[in-house]
Amino acid sequence: MSARFRLGVMMFLQYGIWGAWAPVLSAYLRDTLGFSGAQLGFIYSLLPLATIIAPFIGGQIADRYFPSEKFVAILQLVGGGLLIMTSKVTDYSSMMWLMLFYCLVYAPTLALTNSIAFINLKNPEKDFGVIRVWGTIGWIVAGLVLAGWRTIAKSTTAIAYQGDTLLLAGIFYLIMGIQAFTLPHTPPKKE
Numbered sequence: 001m002s003a004r005f006r007l008g009v010m011m012f013l014q015y016g017i018w019g020a021w022a023p024v025l026s027a028y029l030r031d032t033l034g035f036s037g038a039q040l041g042f043i044y045s046l047l048p049l050a051t052i053i054a055p056f057i058g059g060q061i062a063d064r065y066f067p068s069e070k071f072v073a074i075l076q077l078v079g080g081g082l083l084i085m086t087s088k089v090t091d092y093s094s095m096m097w098l099m100l101f102y103c104l105v106y107a108p109t110l111a112l113t114n115s116i117a118f119i120n121l122k123n124p125e126k127d128f129g130v131i132r133v134w135g136t137i138g139w140i141v142a143g144l145v146l147a148g149w150r151t152i153a154k155s156t157t158a159i160a161y162q163g164d165t166l167l168l169a170g171i172f173y174l175i176m177g178i179q180a181f182t183l184p185h186t187p188p189k190k191e
Contacts, residue, residue, distance in 0.1 A: 084171075087164070
């Protein structure tokens with residue numbers, strides 16, 4: 001399996017995770033759980049806040065102590081567990097704290113996956129766009145998988161699992177955590 005293929009799968013899963021919950025979570029929180037607009041806004045503000053804070057910490061750890069691919073794998077496995085736990089939560093306080101922890105784990109992976117790709121591509125200026133487009137495809141496929149699941153659940157008279165959007169993202173997260181161990185070795189640069 002080539003490095004380009006593994007990097008494409010990494011991007012597919014990285015953005016598939018986000019695409020599995022971000023576009024549809026608000027409807028679940030508002031319509032099913034009865035969260036207010038302010039509560040929705042606060043939960044959705046956690047990822048932008050985490051993208052400001054977490055990369056400094058995550059980047060420092062990956063740059064100095066651990067190979068980036070191993071650090072991403074650990075963050076993805078932890079994040080998968082957090083999202084699966086979050087999929088079972090129905091109260092605002094628990095949802096808020098779990099989403100905060102999830103966002104703090106997810107945010108550094110956005111920069112780290114780009115870094116892994118740039119370091120391991122032979123011609124990053126030319127090849128990165130092709131690799132990154134797989135992230136967009138992952139976002140789209142996550143939505144299609146969720147829509148397909150919900151259609152099947154309705155047609156078979158099964159009740160769709162209410163936190164299915166978070167569960168799907170958690171499953172993608174665990175898959176990416178395992179897949180990240182197969183990424184090209186990207187050692188820390190201690191200087």
